[in-house]
Amino acid sequence: MLLNLYKIRKITICCNAEVNFMLKRHFSNNVTKHYDIVIAGGGMVGTTLACTLGKNKKLTEKKILLLEASKNKPWTLPEKYSNRVVSLNPGTRTLLNSIGAWKNIEKSRFATVKRLQVWDALSDTTITFGQPELTETVSYIVENDLLLSAVAEETKNCQNVTIQYDARVKEYTLPEYSEKNVKIQLENGDEYTCDLLLGCDGVNSSVRKAMQADYLSWSYHQMGVVATLKLSEPIKNEIAWQRFLPTGPVALLPLTDDMSSLVWSTTVQEAKRLLGLSDEEFVDELNRAIYGTFSRSSLVLQATSAFDTFLRFLNCGVDEMRQFPPKIKTIETGSRAGFPLGFGHSSQYIGKGVALVGDAAHRIHPLAGQGVNLGFGDVTCLNDILGKAVYSGSTINDLGYLREYESERQKHNVTTMAAIEGLHRLYTTDLTPVVLLRSLGLQFTHALAPLKRAIVTQASN
Ligand SMILES: Cc1cc2nc3c(=O)[nH]c(=O)nc-3n(C[C@H](O)[C@H](O)[C@H](O)COP(=O)(O)OP(=O)(O)OC[C@H]3O[C@@H](n4cnc5c(N)ncnc54)[C@H](O)[C@@H]3O)c2cc1C
The missing domain is CATH 1.20.5 (Single alpha-helices involved in coiled-coils or other helix-helix interfaces)
Known part of the structure; x- marks a missing residue:
C-alpha cells in the first residue's frame, strides 16, 4: 500500500x-526546439568540434546546435599580435587542415617551430627536439582569436550547424531512467532538447557538474604571465625556448623574425610583482630569467660533466650545438596578463546522452603546450566514433560508442597528463638529489634518439 x-x-x-x-x-515565446547534437561552449575546442561534425559526411542528416555565452563580435586580423597564442602539434594541424580551417590561418599569419630547446637553470643540462638542420616542423604558433575565427568562418559552410552566440546556458537536465532527451535552458529563457549534449564549456564546466562526475583538481599556486616581446635584433626565429627556473618555466615562442610570445609560469606572488613592474623593469627581469645564473651545486655540476664525457665516449649524439636564446628589447605595451594555472581531470568523460570534450574534461600545466592539443585530439576521436555509430545504424548517443570514446581518450590523455605533471614536480624543487637525478635523466633522454622520438610522437597526437 x-x-x-x-x-x-x-x-x-x-x-x-x-x-x-x-x-x-x-x-512562452520561447519554443523548445530539438537538435540531434547540442555543443555547449564555442571556445577553440567547441567551435572546432561543431565544424568537424558538420563536415562529417556520415553525419550530414544530424542537426547540430552550438551555444556560446559570449557575443558574436566581428573580428578582423589586428596589426598587433595578440598576447594569447597556442603551440599546435602536427596532429592538430592535420585536423584543422581536414576541415578547411588551416588555409584561413595560412593566409593570415602563424609561425613554425623547427626546434625546441629546453634547459635547466640549476644545472644547464639541455634537451632539444627537432632536427639540428631545422628541416622538420615541431609545432605551429597561432593566436587563439585567429584560430577561433578561422574555424568559425569555415563552420558557416556547414548547412546542418547553427551557431547561437550570446547564449549562456542556465541549466542542463540530463536524462534519467526511461527519459531520452537532454533538456537545456538558456538564461534568456530559450529551451532546447537534444539526443546528445557535448560539453565544451571549459575548466568550470557546468555540463560536467550536471553529470556529477568525479573531478580531481588542484591549483598549482602559479600564474602564467603572457606578453608579446620585441627581440633586440631580427633572427631566423624558428626555435621555441624554455628554461626551467626554480619558480617555474619561462618560455619564448616565435612569432616573426623579431617578435616572440612569452609564457612565464611562476608563483602567484611573483607573477603579481612582475605584472606591476614598468615595461623596462619587466624586460630586465625577463632577460635575467633567461640568461642569469642561479646558485648551483658543485656535486650536480661534477656529475653532469662526468656523465656528458661518458655519453661522448659512447658516441651517443650529445654533440648537437646548444644555441643561445634571443635577447629581449621591449614588450608590446599593455600586452602583459596573468592566468591562474591548475590541474583537473574528470574521471568520467561520458554519461547517458552526454560527453565532455577539451578543458571541460581535462586541464594541465602549459609547460608542454599540450592543453588544447589534447582537446583537439578528443575532437578527432569523437568525430570518428560518432560517424562510426551512425554508419552502423546505431543512435548518435549509443552508450557503447561513447564508452569507446572515453576509454580511447583517457588512455592518451592520462598518460600525457601524468608525464607533464611529473615534469612539473621534478622541476619545481631545488633539492640537490632531485636536481642531480633530473639533470642526469635529461642528459640520458637527450642522448637517446629513439626515446626522444617516442616523446615527440606522444605529444604530436
Ligand atoms: C598561459 C596559457 C598558455 C597556454 N598555452 C597553450 C599551448 O601553447 N598549447 C596548448 O595546446 N594549450 C595551451 N594552453 C591551454 C589552452 O588555452 C586551453 O586548453 C584551451 O583554451 C581550452 O579550450 P576549450 O575550448 O576547451 O575551453 P575554453 O577556451 O575555456 O572555452 C570554453 C567556452 O565555453 C563557453 N561557456 C562556458 N560556460 C558556458 C555556458 N554556461 N553557456 C554557454 N557557453 C559557455 C565560454 O564562453 C568559452 O567560450 C594554455 C593555457 C594557458 C593558461
Whole structure:
C-alpha cells in the first residue's frame, strides 16, 4: 500500500514536471526546439568540434546546435599580435587542415617551430627536439582569436550547424531512467532538447557538474604571465625556448623574425610583482630569467660533466650545438596578463546522452603546450566514433560508442597528463638529489634518439 502511494506520488511528480515543461512550451515565446547534437561552449575546442561534425559526411542528416555565452563580435586580423597564442602539434594541424580551417590561418599569419630547446637553470643540462638542420616542423604558433575565427568562418559552410552566440546556458537536465532527451535552458529563457549534449564549456564546466562526475583538481599556486616581446635584433626565429627556473618555466615562442610570445609560469606572488613592474623593469627581469645564473651545486655540476664525457665516449649524439636564446628589447605595451594555472581531470568523460570534450574534461600545466592539443585530439576521436555509430545504424548517443570514446581518450590523455605533471614536480624543487637525478635523466633522454622520438610522437597526437 505504502509502496503504491509512493509510486503514485512519483508518477504525479513526473507528470507535473512533464506538464510544466509542456505548458512552458505552449505559453512562452520561447519554443523548445530539438537538435540531434547540442555543443555547449564555442571556445577553440567547441567551435572546432561543431565544424568537424558538420563536415562529417556520415553525419550530414544530424542537426547540430552550438551555444556560446559570449557575443558574436566581428573580428578582423589586428596589426598587433595578440598576447594569447597556442603551440599546435602536427596532429592538430592535420585536423584543422581536414576541415578547411588551416588555409584561413595560412593566409593570415602563424609561425613554425623547427626546434625546441629546453634547459635547466640549476644545472644547464639541455634537451632539444627537432632536427639540428631545422628541416622538420615541431609545432605551429597561432593566436587563439585567429584560430577561433578561422574555424568559425569555415563552420558557416556547414548547412546542418547553427551557431547561437550570446547564449549562456542556465541549466542542463540530463536524462534519467526511461527519459531520452537532454533538456537545456538558456538564461534568456530559450529551451532546447537534444539526443546528445557535448560539453565544451571549459575548466568550470557546468555540463560536467550536471553529470556529477568525479573531478580531481588542484591549483598549482602559479600564474602564467603572457606578453608579446620585441627581440633586440631580427633572427631566423624558428626555435621555441624554455628554461626551467626554480619558480617555474619561462618560455619564448616565435612569432616573426623579431617578435616572440612569452609564457612565464611562476608563483602567484611573483607573477603579481612582475605584472606591476614598468615595461623596462619587466624586460630586465625577463632577460635575467633567461640568461642569469642561479646558485648551483658543485656535486650536480661534477656529475653532469662526468656523465656528458661518458655519453661522448659512447658516441651517443650529445654533440648537437646548444644555441643561445634571443635577447629581449621591449614588450608590446599593455600586452602583459596573468592566468591562474591548475590541474583537473574528470574521471568520467561520458554519461547517458552526454560527453565532455577539451578543458571541460581535462586541464594541465602549459609547460608542454599540450592543453588544447589534447582537446583537439578528443575532437578527432569523437568525430570518428560518432560517424562510426551512425554508419552502423546505431543512435548518435549509443552508450557503447561513447564508452569507446572515453576509454580511447583517457588512455592518451592520462598518460600525457601524468608525464607533464611529473615534469612539473621534478622541476619545481631545488633539492640537490632531485636536481642531480633530473639533470642526469635529461642528459640520458637527450642522448637517446629513439626515446626522444617516442616523446615527440606522444605529444604530436
Ligand atoms: C598561459 C596559457 C598558455 C597556454 N598555452 C597553450 C599551448 O601553447 N598549447 C596548448 O595546446 N594549450 C595551451 N594552453 C591551454 C589552452 O588555452 C586551453 O586548453 C584551451 O583554451 C581550452 O579550450 P576549450 O575550448 O576547451 O575551453 P575554453 O577556451 O575555456 O572555452 C570554453 C567556452 O565555453 C563557453 N561557456 C562556458 N560556460 C558556458 C555556458 N554556461 N553557456 C554557454 N557557453 C559557455 C565560454 O564562453 C568559452 O567560450 C594554455 C593555457 C594557458 C593558461
